[in-house]
Amino acid sequence: MGFGGYLLRRLLLVVPTLAGVTVISFALTYLLPGNPALVKAGALATPDVVREIERQMGLDRPVPVQYWRYVSGLLRGDLGESSSTGRPVLEDFRQRVPATLELTLASLLVAVALGVPLGVLSAVRRDSLLDHVSRLLGVGGVAMPSFWTGLLLLYVFFYLLGVAPPPLGRLAADVTPPARLTGLYVIDAALTADGVALVSALHHLMLPALTLGFAVMAPLTRMVRATMLEILESDYVKAAWAAGLPRRRVVYGDALRNALIPVITVLGVIFGFLMAGNVVVEMVYAWPGLGHYAVTALVTKDPGPIQSFVLFVAVMYVFVNLAVDLLYGLADPRIRLR
Amino acid sequence: MSMDRRSFLKISAGAAALGSAGVRPVRSDAQDKRTLVVAWDTDIDTLDPAQFKAIGGYVTIANCYDTPIAWKVQPIQGKPGFALSQPAQWEGAAAESWAMERDGATIVLKVRQGLKFPSGRPVTAQAVKYCFDRGLQSPGYMRLLFPSLIGVKSPEQFEVRDEHTFAMRMEQPNPMAMDILALSNNAIMDPDEVKAHATQGDPWAAEWLKRNIAGIGPYRLVKNEPGVEIGLDATKNYWRPEPYFQRVVLKFVPNETDRVLLLKRKAIDMVVGRPGLSPKNVKSLEGEQGLKVFTVPDTTCHYLAMNQQRAPFNSVKVRQAINYAIPIQALMPSVLFGYATQMKSPLPHLTPGYTGNLSPYKHDIEKARQLMKEADVKTPIPVKLAVRVGYVTHEQAAVWLQRELEKIGFKVEIVKETDATFRQVAIKGDHELSIESWQSWVNDPWYHLNFLMHTRSKFTNASFYSNPVLDKIIDESLPETNSDRRLGNARVAQKILIDDAVWGFLWYDSWTRVMKTDVTGIEKRWDTFERYYGARRA
Numbered sequence: 001m002g003f004g005g006y007l008l009r010r011l012l013l014v015v016p017t018l019a020g021v022t023v024i025s026f027a028l029t030y031l032l033p034g035n036p037a038l039v040k041a042g043a044l045a046t047p048d049v050v051r052e053i054e055r056q057m058g059l060d061r062p063v064p065v066q067y068w069r070y071v072s073g074l075l076r077g078d079l080g081e082s083s084s085t086g087r088p089v090l091e092d093f094r095q096r097v098p099a100t101l102e103l104t105l106a107s108l109l110v111a112v113a114l115g116v117p118l119g120v121l122s123a124v125r126r127d128s129l130l131d132h133v134s135r136l137l138g139v140g141g142v143a144m145p146s147f148w149t150g151l152l153l154l155y156v157f158f159y160l161l162g163v164a165p166p167p168l169g170r171l172a173a174d175v176t177p178p179a180r181l182t183g184l185y186v187i188d189a190a191l192t193a194d195g196v197a198l199v200s201a202l203h204h205l206m207l208p209a210l211t212l213g214f215a216v217m218a219p220l221t222r223m224v225r226a227t228m229l230e231i232l233e234s235d236y237v238k239a240a241w242a243a244g245l246p247r248r249r250v251v252y253g254d255a256l257r258n259a260l261i262p263v264i265t266v267l268g269v270i271f272g273f274l275m276a277g278n279v280v281v282e283m284v285y286a287w288p289g290l291g292h293y294a295v296t297a298l299v300t301k302d303p304g305p306i307q308s309f310v311l312f313v314a315v316m317y318v319f320v321n322l323a324v325d326l327l328y329g330l331a332d333p334r335i336r337l338r
Numbered sequence: 339m340s341m342d343r344r345s346f347l348k349i350s351a352g353a354a355a356l357g358s359a360g361v362r363p364v365r366s367d368a369q370d371k372r373t374l375v376v377a378w379d380t381d382i383d384t385l386d387p388a389q390f391k392a393i394g395g396y397v398t399i400a401n402c403y404d405t406p407i408a409w410k411v412q413p414i415q416g417k418p419g420f421a422l423s424q425p426a427q428w429e430g431a432a433a434e435s436w437a438m439e440r441d442g443a444t445i446v447l448k449v450r451q452g453l454k455f456p457s458g459r460p461v462t463a464q465a466v467k468y469c470f471d472r473g474l475q476s477p478g479y480m481r482l483l484f485p486s487l488i489g490v491k492s493p494e495q496f497e498v499r500d501e502h503t504f505a506m507r508m509e510q511p512n513p514m515a516m517d518i519l520a521l522s523n524n525a526i527m528d529p530d531e532v533k534a535h536a537t538q539g540d541p542w543a544a545e546w547l548k549r550n551i552a553g554i555g556p557y558r559l560v561k562n563e564p565g566v567e568i569g570l571d572a573t574k575n576y577w578r579p580e581p582y583f584q585r586v587v588l589k590f591v592p593n594e595t596d597r598v599l600l601l602k603r604k605a606i607d608m609v610v611g612r613p614g615l616s617p618k619n620v621k622s623l624e625g626e627q628g629l630k631v632f633t634v635p636d637t638t639c640h641y642l643a644m645n646q647q648r649a650p651f652n653s654v655k656v657r658q659a660i661n662y663a664i665p666i667q668a669l670m671p672s673v674l675f676g677y678a679t680q681m682k683s684p685l686p687h688l689t690p691g692y693t694g695n696l697s698p699y700k701h702d703i704e705k706a707r708q709l710m711k712e713a714d715v716k717t718p719i720p721v722k723l724a725v726r727v728g729y730v731t732h733e734q735a736a737v738w739l740q741r742e743l744e745k746i747g748f749k750v751e752i753v754k755e756t757d758a759t760f761r762q763v764a765i766k767g768d769h770e771l772s773i774e775s776w777q778s779w780v781n782d783p784w785y786h787l788n789f790l791m792h793t794r795s796k797f798t799n800a801s802f803y804s805n806p807v808l809d810k811i812i813d814e815s816l817p818e819t820n821s822d823r824r825l826g827n828a829r830v831a832q833k834i835l836i837d838d839a840v841w842g843f844l845w846y847d848s849w850t851r852v853m854k855t856d857v858t859g860i861e862k863r864w865d866t867f868e869r870y871y872g873a874r875r876a
Contacts, residue, residue, distance in 0.1 A: 038765065039758045042391040044482055044789070045797055052477060084392065085564035086384040086548045092564065151595055159599050166605040167596045168589050169566050173375070286591045288565035299727070301758035 003329070010325070014318050022074065025310035026067050029303040035059075036301045040083050057303075070307065080304020084296050089304045092293060093312065098183025099170060100289035103212065103281070104274040105184070106205050108267065110213025111220050116263070118217075119224025123232060124251055134225070138218035150211040150284035157207060164207050165200075167285045175200040208285040212278055216270045223266050227259040261332050268324035276313040371875055374583040374857070377591040377600055378611040381564040386547040387525035388478025393612060394568065394588070396522060397867050401570055401586070403525030403553040404432040406447050406466060406504075407516065409863045411872070419858030420632055421872065425690055425781060428516050432461055432526045433504070442511035442819065445519070449502040453577055455528035455554055463504035468529035470496045470506070476542040479523035487785065487816065488512045511819045517780040522865065527552040556581055556871035565590050570870070582859070582874030594619060601852055604628055608853030610868060612638075615852060616730045617675040623852050632860060635679050636849035637686035638777040640732070642739065642842025643800035645770055651801075655713035657839035661699040662706035663742045664842055673734045678845040684790065684835045686846055691783040691828030696836050699843060706746045717747030724753045724772040726760045732773040735844065765797055773844070774800045779865045783828040784816045791835065803840050 029036070037053040038045075045053075054060050058069055073080065079089035122134040157164035170185055171177060178189040178197040186205065189198035231237060232255055240250045279291030290309065297305035380394035387399050410429040411421035430436070433447035453461040471493040473480030484490040489509035497505040508515060518524075527547075535546035551559055556576055561569030568588040572581050589606065591597050598619050600606045609615050615623070624631055644651040644660065651657060666680050679687055682697040710717070723740065725732040733754065740750040750771075755763065763769055776798070778786040789795050792812050793804040808831060815827040849862055859873040 035762045036758070038762050040391070044479065046482065047796060049477060049482070050797075082564075084383055085381050086395075087564065095563070096565065154596070154599060159603055162603070166600055166603065167593075168591065168600070168605070173587065283593045284596065286589070286593065286596060288563070288590070292592055293565065299756040299758065301756070 007326070010322055014322070017318055018315065021311055021314040022071055023067070025307040025314070026070050028310055029301070029306055030063070032298070032301055032306070036083070036303050039300050039302070074311075079308040082293075082297065082305045083302045084293075084300060084305075089308045092305070093290070093308065094183070096288060096290045096293050097312070098185075099287060100275055100278065100282070100291065102170075102184040102186060102205065103208055103278065103287055103289060104271060106186070106209035107212035107216065107274060107278075108271060110209050111217040111270070112267070114213065115217040115220035116224050116260075119221040120228055120251070120256060120259075122221065122225040123228030126229065131225075134221060138221045141214045141216070141218035144215075145280070146211050146215040146278075147280045147284060149214060150208070150281055153207050153211055154284065165204050167207075169286055169288055170201060170204050171197065172200045172204070208281055208287055211284070212274060212281045215281075216274065219270070220263065220266055223263055224259055227262055228255060231255045231259050261328070264327050264331060265324055268320045272313075272317050272320050275316055370585075372582065372584040374586045374608075374870060374873060375589060375606045376586065377589045377597045377606045377609045378614055379590065379592045379594075379597075380611060381590065382562055382568060384548045385551055385559070386478070386544055387523045387527075388473055388476060388480060389544070389548070390523075393867065396865070397588070397610075398559060398562075398568060398570070399525060400522045400555075400865075400867050400869055401557040401871070402551050402555040402559050403522065403527075404453075404555050405520055405522060405524045406433040406526065407431055407436060407519050409517075409520050411861045411863065414634065417632070417634075419860065419876070420634070421859075421861045422634060423861075423863040426516075428520055432466070436516075438511075439505070440507075440511070442515075443509070444505050444507045445515055446499075447504045447506075449504060450577060451502060453554070455531070455552070456558070457528055457531055459528060459530060461526060461554070462501050463498045464501075465529050466504040466526060467493075467496045467498050468532070469525070469527050472527075472532070472542045473524065476544060479521070483518055483521075483523075487788070488515045488518055489817065510817055512817050513819055513821075513824065514780055514782050514785055514816075517782060517785075517864070521779055522867075525553050525555075556869070557586060572871075578871060581871040583870055586870045598623065601629060601854075602626060604854060607857050608851055610851060612866065613731075613847075613850075615850070617673070617677040617850075618730075620677055620850050620852055621675040628855055629852055630855045631850065631852050633677055633848045633850040634862060635688060636777075636847050636862075636866065637688050637781060637864070638775060638847040638849075638866070639681060639684075639686055640678075640735075640773065640775045640844045640847065641681065641684075642844060643764075643769065643772045643774045644839075644842060645767060645772075645802055646804070647767055647802045648770055650713065650715045650719060651770065653713045653715065654838055655709045656715060657842075658699075659706040659709035659713065659746055660743065660842050661839050662702045662709065663739075663746050664699070664844065665701050665738050665742050666844070667701055669735055669738055669845065673731050673738065674845060677848045677850050679848065681843040681845050683832045683843075684840060685783050685786060685828065685832060686778070686781070689778075689781050689783050689786060691825040691832075693829050693832050696829075696832055697843065698836075699839075701742075703742070703745050710746050715747070718749040719747055720749045720751070721770050722751050722753045724755055724760060724763065724769050726773075727754045727756055729773070729775075732775075736773060739842075764800055767802060769800075771842075772800065775847075777866060781864045783831070784812060784818075784824070787828075787831055787835075788812050788816060791831075791840065801840055803835075803838070805834065805838070808834055 037050050037057055037059055041050045041053050058066055077090060082089055082092055085092055118134045122131040125131055154167055158166060165172060175197055178185060178194040179192050181188045181191055185197060185201035189201055237250060237255055240254060279295050282289045282291040293305060294309040380392050382394045382398050383392035384390050384395050387403060390396050390399055407428045408431040409423040410427040411423050413421050432450055432453060434450040435448045437446045439446060449461055449463050449466060455461060474484060474493055495507045499505055531552040532543045535543040556573055556578055557570035558573050560571045567590060570586040572584045597609045597615060601609060601623060620631055623629055644657050646652050670678060682694045683692055685692045687694060723736050725736045736752045740752055743750050764772060776790060789798040791799060791803055791808060793809050811827055811831050815824055818824045849866055856876045858876045861869060861872045
């Protein structure tokens with residue numbers, strides 16, 4: 001069986017995984033304390049009203065029946081309704097996933113653009129001032145909570161200098177969002193040649209991406225540095241040095257290429273982490289993504305959004321892992337996907 | 339439009355350069371004189387006037403729907419540019435006038451002539467009846483409030499006398515009726531529009547009304563992007579004079595520090611919400627150039643609920659001891675920064691009948707210890723004090739309370755719970771001590787005490803106080819029309835509740851807003867939610 005067979009087998013394996021995930025996401029709303037019907041009923045409600053809402057929400061039905069309703073709803077694309085926004089969860093996700101994805105991709109870009117060269121330079125100039133600075137930056141990125149970094153950047157660039165836009169979302173108030181193709185404003189604006197929206201989107205993306213990118217740059221830099229150090233000590237690199245190959249070619253050609261293989265895994269993990277866990281940065285910049293939505297749902301014990309968020313994260317990880325495995329096959333000639 | 343890779347890269351690179359150079363490509367909404375930009379941290383949960391729970395829902399409905407009558411506001415002496423509602427003062431809205439019959443047991447509303455729904459159909463008495471019928475027969479506030487508080491239990495009590503005359507017949511006169519009619523949940527909707535979206539399973543179109551507005555008000559909803567912003571535009575050809583602000587943009591800003599920075603940078607006009615800013619942050623904005631702080635005493639109560647179904651809080655001596663241990667003199671400056679008033683009664687201090695001189699409680703640890711000794715309880719008493727996550731003043735007050743209560747024999751563990759958990763644990767009776775808050779939409783002593791102190795109010799009587807004598811007084815006083823008896827009974831009830839130390843008496847919030855100095859015409863009504871049609875720029 002070749003690569004196609006491997007892919008098919010992996011995709012088929014996704015099905016039981018997803019089935020398991022639906023059980024977990026469904027069970028989660030039972031394990032969390034708090035009765036969603038009570039929240040929905042409000043402070044003035046009477047026990048009768050709460051019972052009526054429980055009936056409407058199906059919470060009075062046996063658990064297997066509720067699970068079946070949930071799964072059959074999922075299959076129809078019905079993820080339930082959010083009691084905070086009053087809208088179908090699917091509609092909320094359509095609005096919020098692209099926002100989170102845009103921020104995630106932009107911060108990954110920042111992390112890769114800064115982290116990889118820094119890791120390489122650190123390894124090549126081991127124990128130099130640059131190495132120390134790079135390690136210090138790495139430690140700083142991990143040690144400084146992104147809440148703090150975000151506020152600091154806002155304070156300096158928005159409040160003091162006035163060069164960053166106010167933390168009021170993804171676009172300036174009087175800029176119309178670009179025609180929706182992907183939901184990622186930067187991409188959509190670029191594809192439709194909407195210069196005003198593109199400038200505004202980039203302007204608004206700048207600080208959040210920098211904050212988040214700085215936070216996740218550290219593991220990337222450390223990974224690149226460690227792998228590079230290891231590779232630079234390996235026999236084939238020594239042989240290349242000995243053969244008199246140019247330094248640039250050895251470092252940036254042979255060594256870096258091989259050092260990037262484990263980076264793929266790290267990037268996959270970071271991507272998943274960012275998609276699911278950048279609530280703090282979203283809060284600081286009023287970025288209308290998934291993180292704040294999920295937290296609000298947890299606080300109000302809103303079953304539809306909670307279940308959908310868990311499901312979304314699980315599905316995303318399944319596909320991120322799959323993508324990482326596939327990329328491995330492409331990047332590392334020693335691995336054959338069969 | 340097609341674009342090749344080169345153009346794409348060029349545009350992207352150019353845009354990135356502009357962005358990183360810090361060019362501010364667009365002006366802020368706050369710079370448009372006729373646009374009011376407000377920051378808050380709420381979304382519209384539903385647009386159904388019978389069902390809203392979130393502040394976002396309430397404010398949008400209050401600005402986009404007319405009620406039959408409304409609370410009238412009056413300017414405040416010494417605070418130019420601000421107006422407050424006053425007890426027993428109303429003004430016409432969808433109804434231009436009203437009259438009482440049967441000694442006030444029937445309220446007759448004259449629907450405003452010439453008023454039209456957005457569809458162009460006229461607002462008629464029939465429309466008012468349809469909305470009241472809907473409210474009484476579908477789940478929501480009206481079905482909860484009308485039967486129990488003003489004795490309106492059947493749609494037959496709503497009568498259409500002619501195209502513009504509607505009458506509501508109560509069983510007997512009721513002094514709360516006008517206030518209840520002024521609530522936003524009595525929004526007047528276009529019956530034809532609602533019926534067009536009704537289904538067999540949803541005869542009152544509750545599903546459609548969650549996301550649509552079927553009435554008329556000073557503003558109309560033009561944008562609702564949860565987590566981003568709500569946009570309201572002034573309604574054209576509305577019966578009131580045109581509002582100054584042609585557009586109101588309510589920006590979702592979940593982080594309080596951002597709201598402070600936005601104000602300081604003047605990127606927004608004001609912050610609203612409950613609480614939009616903590617007292618500490620309001621204090622820090624006092625005297626800030628270009629900003630002003632507007633604050634008035636309000637009716638929101640914050641209290642220490644003591645579960646009287648559980649020992650030792652079933653002992654009145656223990657509850658009294660706790661009241662003597664509350665360090666209110668420290669809480670006022672250190673937690674509330676002066677934006678509150680000390681609570682001296684279970685009634686809000688702005689409510690008719692409030693008596694502020696009945697409470698003997700003040701911070702006196704010796705007296706508290708003495709009472710604990712008299713209560714004859716074994717110490718130390720381990721106890722959990724529950725507060726809600728995100729309620730900053732509650733979290734801080736809990737620490738002060740913990741320290742003082744430990745001086746009189748308690749071993750206090752502070753438990754932080756999310757809203758949903760807190761409410762569920764409270765209703766199940768599993769809280770021992772908890773910091774609760776309550777705001778009565780109707781500023782009436784019996785509305786307030788009915789929800790908070792009556793044995794039957796299972797969900798809102800957070801202390802599980804049960805006193806048949808008080809229950810009887812509440813039942814008798816709810817419909818009492820004689821003002822002297824009504825207020826006299828309020829005094830008796832307060833005496834009972836204060837002697838019984840029903841709560842640990844903490845504070846009443848002040849209603850506080852911080853805004854740019856040129857914003858004026860801010861109106862505050864009993865329900866605390868802003869209507870923006872009176873606001874303007876100086």
